[in-house]
Structure formats: C-alpha cells, structure tokens
Amino acid sequence: MxxxxxxxxxxxxxxxxxxxxxxxxxxxxxxxxxxxxxxxxxxxxxxxxxxxxxxxxxxxxxxxxxxxxxxxxxxxxxxxxxxxxxxxxxxxxxxxxxxxxxPYGNHFPYEIMKGRDLLFVGGGIGLAPLRSLIDFVLAGENRKEFGKVEIIYGARSVDDLCFKYDILDNWPKYDNTDVYVTIDRADMAWQGHVGFVPSYLEEVKPSPLNKYAITCGPPIMIKFVLQALNKMGFQDGQIITTLEMKMKCGIGKCGRCNIGSKFVCLDGPVFTLSQLKELPPEF
Ligand SMILES: Cc1cc2nc3c(=O)[nH]c(=O)nc-3n(C[C@H](O)[C@H](O)[C@H](O)COP(=O)(O)OP(=O)(O)OC[C@H]3O[C@@H](n4cnc5c(N)ncnc54)[C@H](O)[C@@H]3O)c2cc1C
Ligand code: FES
Known part of the structure; x- marks a missing residue:
C-alpha cells in the first residue's frame, strides 16, 4: 500500500x-x-x-x-x-x-477499455484525474490499443479552462482524437462553443456503441452528464466516474471516506455507475 x-x-x-x-x-x-x-x-x-x-x-x-x-x-x-x-x-x-x-486508491480500469472507444467528459478541475488516463491512452504505442478518443470539456469562463495547452493544442493533434471545449457564458475572447457541458454532450451525441464514458467534474455537472449518457443509451456499466469524497488517511484506517461498507480510499475513487447505484441511498 x-x-x-x-x-x-x-x-x-x-x-x-x-x-x-x-x-x-x-x-x-x-x-x-x-x-x-x-x-x-x-x-x-x-x-x-x-x-x-x-x-x-x-x-x-x-x-x-x-x-x-x-x-x-x-x-x-x-x-x-x-x-x-x-x-x-x-x-x-x-x-x-x-x-x-x-499512490493510493484504485485506478481507471484501462485494461478492460482496450479495443474500445473512449469518451471523456470533464468540468473545471475535474479534468485533472481524467488527464492522467487521457495522456496514458495517447502515449506512444498505447494509442494503438484504444479506439476513437472524444474529449468534452467545459468551464465557467475562458479564464477557468484548465490545461489550455492540452485541450487546445496538444490533444487535438492526435489521430482519431476529437476535443470539444465549451464555456458556460459568452465571452468576447472566445470563438468556441458556449453552453453547459451536459447540453454540449447531448449536441455532440456520441454513440454508446463499443465505448466507455469516463467523467469527472462538479457534482451538479456529473448529475446531468450521467442523465444525458443514460438518455443516449450508455449502460451503467459503461460509465465510469471518480469521486472526490473527503479523505484523510488514504489507507482504510480512519473511516473518514466510507460509504456503507465501501471505502473511497480503497474501493475507489474510481467507480462504475452500476457500482455507485449499489451504495447506500444517502450517497
Ligand atoms: C479522491 C480525491 C481526489 C482529489 N483530487 C483533487 C485534485 O486533483 N485537485 C484538487 O485541487 N483537489 C482535489 N481533491 C480535493 C482536495 O482533497 C480538497 O480540496 C483538499 O483536501 C482541501 O484541503 P485544504 O486544506 O486546502 O482545505 P480545508 O482547509 O480542509 O477546506 C476544505 C473546505 O472547507 C472550506 N473551509 C475551510 N476553512 C473554512 C472555515 N474556516 N469556515 C468555513 N469553511 C471553511 C473551504 O472553503 C473548502 O471548501 C481531491 C479529493 C479526493 C478525495
Ligand atoms: S481516508 Fe481514511 S479510511 Fe479512507
């Protein structure tokens, strides 16, 4: 550990x-x-x-x-x-x-994602954990092991977009990789898409076929992204998210992060939507 x-x-x-x-x-x-x-x-x-x-x-x-x-x-x-x-x-x-x-916690299950298309949906600093997987998937020989990569990312304003060098410059250069960026409110300095991440997701309308969707962002964004994904035909087992519950020890000792019998620091922070739905209702 x-x-x-x-x-x-x-x-x-x-x-x-x-x-x-x-x-x-x-x-x-x-x-x-x-x-x-x-x-x-x-x-x-x-x-x-x-x-x-x-x-x-x-x-x-x-x-x-x-x-x-x-x-x-x-x-x-x-x-x-x-x-x-x-x-x-x-x-x-x-x-x-x-x-x-x-390092602590489980990881994105990239082993089962091999051969599949990947859809990343991030908001604000929620792109930080997704970025470790995006760069892993795009790196060198790894790129051949995965199908199409689509990244939908948004923030409140242009100034709130994290990793501009990746979302606007680096990632769009990769083969078979589409990056969609949006901001919540119109801005003179922004020529791109304006609107919330879940609505942009519905506009882009990625097919759920042979695909995993991986999402992280503010709770309100995640709530509507999960609804949109379900509406588009993604099954709960195809949807993966990472939780930011309060953690302290990181090693299953303090009980700060438990949800029912699960510890976010040991069983998570990465969960499929099917796994999340098995957790107690207070979550
Ligand atoms: C799995 C996981 C992954 C994470 N990944 C990231 C990451 O990549 N990047 C990142 O930035 N964060 C991440 N977080 C969140 C991060 O752990 C917390 O934001 C961090 O612990 C805050 O620590 P702090 O000491 O700065 O805040 P604290 O001082 O503990 O404050 C936390 C919250 O309490 C509020 N607060 C503080 N003092 C007061 C006060 N006197 N009165 C009222 N409210 C107050 C703050 O506004 C804040 O909202 C992650 C969390 C988890 C569990
Ligand atoms: S953070 Fe202490 S038990 Fe999970």
Missing part, C-alpha cells in the same frame, strides 16, 4: 517542486520530484490514483496525480485553492519542499 517501505504508513517522502504552472486564477499545477531517486523510481502510480500532499506545520490533502505513469521522473498535481493546505501550497514555488505519500 503506497510507496512507503518503512513501518509508518503515514510517513510522507520529501519532494521538491520543480515547476509551477498557473492554470487559472485559483488552480495551479505543480511538477514535483522525490528527493530520493530510489523513491522516485519505486513510485508506480496508475491513471486515476491519488497521493497525500503535505506541508510541514500545515497539514495534508488528497490530490489526484494528474500526470500519466508514462511520463517518467516527475509527478504532477493540479490543485484548486480552497482551504488551508491548498492555499499554503499555492504560496510555494520552484525549489520548495513538500511531503508526498501514496
């Missing part, structure tokens, strides 16, 4: 921030490297897994690893400033040191 080879599973490994990318006014991406090259080498994440990032004297937060495992020697996290830890992280720059432990 995680990369820790010591007796204390809560012990973070020191890492240094190498680069910080300003994605939006409240989201930054942090590229980090473990100080110990052996830890860097042994940290083997899968797309969709998370890590606990800590700052000494401040605390810890669960953050998805947004970089694909095909990108060696560096880990990337995209973080929205919402509270104590994330604000403190936003104040750090290249050369600053943090703690990282993980």
């Amino acid at each position: 995680g990369n820790c080879k010591c007796d204390n599973p809560y012990l973070p490994y020191p890492a240094t921030i190498k680069e910080v990318i300003d994605e939006t006014v409240d989201v930054k991406s942090f590229q980090m490297v473990f100080d110990d090259p052996e830890v860097m080498e042994s940290f083997k994440q899968q797309p969709g897994q998370v890590a606990q990032i800590s700052i000494f004297g401040v605390g810890e937060a669960t953050i998805s690893i947004t970089s694909s495992p095909t990108r060696k020697g560096i880990l990337e996290f995209s973080v929205k400033k919402v509270g104590q830890l994330t604000a403190a992280l936003h104040d750090l720059g290249p050369g600053s040191r943090v703690g990282v432990r993980g």
Whole structure:
C-alpha cells in the first residue's frame, strides 16, 4: 500500500517542486520530484490514483496525480485553492519542499477499455484525474490499443479552462482524437462553443456503441452528464466516474471516506455507475 517501505504508513517522502504552472486564477499545477531517486523510481502510480500532499506545520490533502505513469521522473498535481493546505501550497514555488505519500486508491480500469472507444467528459478541475488516463491512452504505442478518443470539456469562463495547452493544442493533434471545449457564458475572447457541458454532450451525441464514458467534474455537472449518457443509451456499466469524497488517511484506517461498507480510499475513487447505484441511498 503506497510507496512507503518503512513501518509508518503515514510517513510522507520529501519532494521538491520543480515547476509551477498557473492554470487559472485559483488552480495551479505543480511538477514535483522525490528527493530520493530510489523513491522516485519505486513510485508506480496508475491513471486515476491519488497521493497525500503535505506541508510541514500545515497539514495534508488528497490530490489526484494528474500526470500519466508514462511520463517518467516527475509527478504532477493540479490543485484548486480552497482551504488551508491548498492555499499554503499555492504560496510555494520552484525549489520548495513538500511531503508526498501514496499512490493510493484504485485506478481507471484501462485494461478492460482496450479495443474500445473512449469518451471523456470533464468540468473545471475535474479534468485533472481524467488527464492522467487521457495522456496514458495517447502515449506512444498505447494509442494503438484504444479506439476513437472524444474529449468534452467545459468551464465557467475562458479564464477557468484548465490545461489550455492540452485541450487546445496538444490533444487535438492526435489521430482519431476529437476535443470539444465549451464555456458556460459568452465571452468576447472566445470563438468556441458556449453552453453547459451536459447540453454540449447531448449536441455532440456520441454513440454508446463499443465505448466507455469516463467523467469527472462538479457534482451538479456529473448529475446531468450521467442523465444525458443514460438518455443516449450508455449502460451503467459503461460509465465510469471518480469521486472526490473527503479523505484523510488514504489507507482504510480512519473511516473518514466510507460509504456503507465501501471505502473511497480503497474501493475507489474510481467507480462504475452500476457500482455507485449499489451504495447506500444517502450517497
Ligand atoms: C479522491 C480525491 C481526489 C482529489 N483530487 C483533487 C485534485 O486533483 N485537485 C484538487 O485541487 N483537489 C482535489 N481533491 C480535493 C482536495 O482533497 C480538497 O480540496 C483538499 O483536501 C482541501 O484541503 P485544504 O486544506 O486546502 O482545505 P480545508 O482547509 O480542509 O477546506 C476544505 C473546505 O472547507 C472550506 N473551509 C475551510 N476553512 C473554512 C472555515 N474556516 N469556515 C468555513 N469553511 C471553511 C473551504 O472553503 C473548502 O471548501 C481531491 C479529493 C479526493 C478525495
Ligand atoms: S481516508 Fe481514511 S479510511 Fe479512507
């Protein structure tokens, strides 16, 4: 469980921030490297897994690893400033040191997605976990193992679009890959589509045949995206999402993340819609 080879599973490994990318006014991406090259080498994440990032004297937060495992020697996290830890992280720059432990949780089941088309539907910073799988699928020889890739992504405004270099420049260049970007409200600086992600999804109307849909975003977006997918004929087992429930220990000990008998940190954060529907009604 995680990369820790010591007796204390809560012990973070020191890492240094190498680069910080300003994605939006409240989201930054942090590229980090473990100080110990052996830890860097042994940290083997899968797309969709998370890590606990800590700052000494401040605390810890669960953050998805947004970089694909095909990108060696560096880990990337995209973080929205919402509270104590994330604000403190936003104040750090290249050369600053943090703690990282993980990787935790299950991963996107790319093994069963091979040979299928993939539809990604993301909103705001919800693209961060999806990006680890998108880059994994598009990387080198992996690309041949998957069919058509469609990415539908939206944010409130142009300024709120994360990973502009990927959605507008990098990803559309790949073969058999279509990227659809939308913003909620019209903007003089935006020539593209305007409207909410679920309505754009219905306009694009991707076929459910031989396809998995993978979605992540704000709860209200997910609710309407799931309805739209069902309406278009996607079955619950074809729909995969990743939950952002409050997590603390990341290793099944604290009980902070449980839904009925399931622990998001162990059984998730990735679930099919069929699995989610088996969870207790309060969820
Ligand atoms: C599986 C998973 C994956 C995740 N992936 C990502 C990711 O990739 N990127 C990302 O940015 N986040 C991600 N999150 C969410 C992230 O873990 C939380 O946003 C983070 O823990 C917040 O930590 P914090 O210390 O900054 O916020 P906290 O200080 O714990 O605050 C959390 C919330 O409480 C509110 N709050 C804080 N202080 C007060 C106060 N005094 N009064 C009232 N309200 C207050 C904040 O506004 C915020 O909404 C993920 C979570 C999970 C479980
Ligand atoms: S986060 Fe502690 S049990 Fe899941």
